[in-house]
Amino acid sequence: MFSHLLLATDGSEHSHRAADKAIELASLSTDASIEIIYVVDGNTSKSDVLHYGDSQMASRKREEMLSVFKEKIEQAGIPARVTILHGIPAETIIEYANHHPFDCLIVGSRGRSRVQTMILGSVSHKVIKHVNLPVLMVK
Amino acid sequence: MNFTEKLKMEWLGNIRGDILAGIVVALALIPEAIAFSIIAGLDPIVGLYASFCICIVIAFIGGRPGMISAATGAMALVMITLVADHGLEYLLAATILTGLIQLIFGVFKLASIMKFIPRSVMIGFVNALAILIFTSQLQHFVDETWIMYALVALTLVIIYVLPRFTKAVPSTLVAIIVVTALAIFMNAGVRTVGDMGNLPQTLPMFALPNIPLTFETVRIILPYSLALAIVGLLESLLTASIVDDMTDTDSDKNKESRGQGIANMITGCFGGMAGCAMIGQSVINVKSGGRGRLSALVAGSVLMFLILVLGSIVVQIPMAALAGVMIMVSIGTFDWHSLRNLHRVPRTDAIVMIVTVATVVYTHDLSKGVLAGVVLSAIFFAVKISKVKVEAVMEEAESVKIYRVKGQLFFASVTDFLASFHFNDEVKRVIIDVSEAHLWDDSAVGAMDKLQAKFEQKGVEVSIRGLNKESSRLMERIGGLSKASGH
Numbered sequence: 359m360f361s362h363l364l365l366a367t368d369g370s371e372h373s374h375r376a377a378d379k380a381i382e383l384a385s386l387s388t389d390a391s392i393e394i395i396y397v398v399d400g401n402t403s404k405s406d407v408l409h410y411g412d413s414q415m416a417s418r419k420r421e422e423m424l425s426v427f428k429e430k431i432e433q434a435g436i437p438a439r440v441t442i443l444h445g446i447p448a449e450t451i452i453e454y455a456n457h458h459p460f461d462c463l464i465v466g467s468r469g470r471s472r473v474q475t476m477i478l479g480s481v482s483h484k485v486i487k488h489v490n491l492p493v494l495m496v497k
Numbered sequence: 498m499n500f501t502e503k504l505k506m507e508w509l510g511n512i513r514g515d516i517l518a519g520i521v522v523a524l525a526l527i528p529e530a531i532a533f534s535i536i537a538g539l540d541p542i543v544g545l546y547a548s549f550c551i552c553i554v555i556a557f558i559g560g561r562p563g564m565i566s567a568a569t570g571a572m573a574l575v576m577i578t579l580v581a582d583h584g585l586e587y588l589l590a591a592t593i594l595t596g597l598i599q600l601i602f603g604v605f606k607l608a609s610i611m612k613f614i615p616r617s618v619m620i621g622f623v624n625a626l627a628i629l630i631f632t633s634q635l636q637h638f639v640d641e642t643w644i645m646y647a648l649v650a651l652t653l654v655i656i657y658v659l660p661r662f663t664k665a666v667p668s669t670l671v672a673i674i675v676v677t678a679l680a681i682f683m684n685a686g687v688r689t690v691g692d693m694g695n696l697p698q699t700l701p702m703f704a705l706p707n708i709p710l711t712f713e714t715v716r717i718i719l720p721y722s723l724a725l726a727i728v729g730l731l732e733s734l735l736t737a738s739i740v741d742d743m744t745d746t747d748s749d750k751n752k753e754s755r756g757q758g759i760a761n762m763i764t765g766c767f768g769g770m771a772g773c774a775m776i777g778q779s780v781i782n783v784k785s786g787g788r789g790r791l792s793a794l795v796a797g798s799v800l801m802f803l804i805l806v807l808g809s810i811v812v813q814i815p816m817a818a819l820a821g822v823m824i825m826v827s828i829g830t831f832d833w834h835s836l837r838n839l840h841r842v843p844r845t846d847a848i849v850m851i852v853t854v855a856t857v858v859y860t861h862d863l864s865k866g867v868l869a870g871v872v873l874s875a876i877f878f879a880v881k882i883s884k885v886k887v888e889a890v891m892e893e894a895e896s897v898k899i900y901r902v903k904g905q906l907f908f909a910s911v912t913d914f915l916a917s918f919h920f921n922d923e924v925k926r927v928i929i930d931v932s933e934a935h936l937w938d939d940s941a942v943g944a945m946d947k948l949q950a951k952f953e954q955k956g957v958e959v960s961i962r963g964l965n966k967e968s969s970r971l972m973e974r975i976g977g978l979s980k981a982s983g984h
Contacts, residue, residue, distance in 0.1 A: 398742065398743070399743075399784075400739075400743055400780035400783065400784055401780075403739050403742040403743040403780075404739050404776060404780065404832075405832060405834045406742065407735065407738045407739045407741075407742050408616065408619055408620050408623065408735070408832055408834075408835075409616060409620070409834070409835075410616070411612070411616055411738075412738045412741070412742075413738050413739075413741040413742035413747075416742050417742070444743055444744065444745050446784065
């Protein structure tokens, strides 16, 4: 029943936990697949370009970072695909999830403090509110 | 895609998004342009004219559609002493010369030089910029009452908290309107933009700087122009890469360098200060949906229009509101990531970053910090790479000794390299295995010659094994020369 899974990740420890749960969920059905989605926003661009030199190097580093997730899923015998998008994280994830035939969206919750959430907002909360499919939030 | 199609795409490919984003950017630019003028010690209008001219010129001839260029903090900080010592006219001349230098840089396609600037220096550059923007605001707090602090705090709270509730209007604009209204109605008597200088409601006029065209003038402005050109290109090309990354498209860095040059030359002729691309504004532009050249054109035009229409209100903006905006700009400019990871990056990279920041904070000149960072990185690199490992192995009943050399042989490493050999060993033959080494220069070849000569003096036969192609070519060329000349 949950066979086409969308795993939203930011590369953090929390999204690794989300990936583990996605694998568990996918193992329940026979023809499951997982798509890993990563959103590059303005601040990520700024920091990555500063640290890796230019846009091409930054893209390569991101692919390397995401290939860890991909390999982990493939080792569990589940086909995986990586998609990198550009935009505001919450909105881009919502847009992508709502316009593709997924059965479930899996997100990690970063556990920001109250002050940080006040200023930065919570991506996972916003996503849960506006996505038209079942969401698994991994704490 | 042919030329006209590309041009059409860059101008008309995203009309709605570009116009909306352009308006948002114009509103965000006004307080920054005014604040940067005040940092440089100029009338607010100088930064506004610069932002207007640069934004519009770059819209037409820049190499990175979607990027916003205007009067910036980085440039303002470099020009402070020139303005203080010699005044506006000299700054305008320096601005034109800055443009000329940048144009030459672009024409000779030198944008690739940027890769010689280590990343830790770039990180130091933005962090130093953030710190200087912050400290430049402290003067506005001197001799002020609690009202100043309260208004700054209010500005910051609105800027950071409002986006949680609505993103329809830029929060900096709301903060400025609220704080300005409050200051006017409370009759708080705080300092305003009008107290800092003139804001004539007229379009910029063409005029060449009114200065003597002498060698003495060039001597005064050239150091500033060089520093401005370097700082401007650094920030512009960095910003171009960031916009490349945000939009997942490529851009022409040499064209951008030429565009920045022409934009500064024109700005200098219209009474504006030198500027460059702005990281913060470009991110705002892309986030607001701006992708094409149209957004920069709209931003520049709307900015000038607003100043012409609303100039009398703009002068009533309290300095507290601007200081708040500048504190936000400095927080946004600082690369917090680098602070969190300071203990994780290689020690030498961390030192380079800190030295870059410290040099800038001490000299108040971003270009000196970059120079110090680059030189220090080069020294660290030379030290790291000049570590040569020499392993000695005895073979065949003590009569043959093999030295295995690992590393890069060049001027900085030959001294240590030569010191690793023992010339007094009782051996018949010495084999120097350089298959894991590389000879780079004259000094390396000289060291090899010296080795051979010293061993031969002791009656030891020397052979070199495993020279790679490039190294042996170098040996033949230089070694052959020195032998032919009788050494």
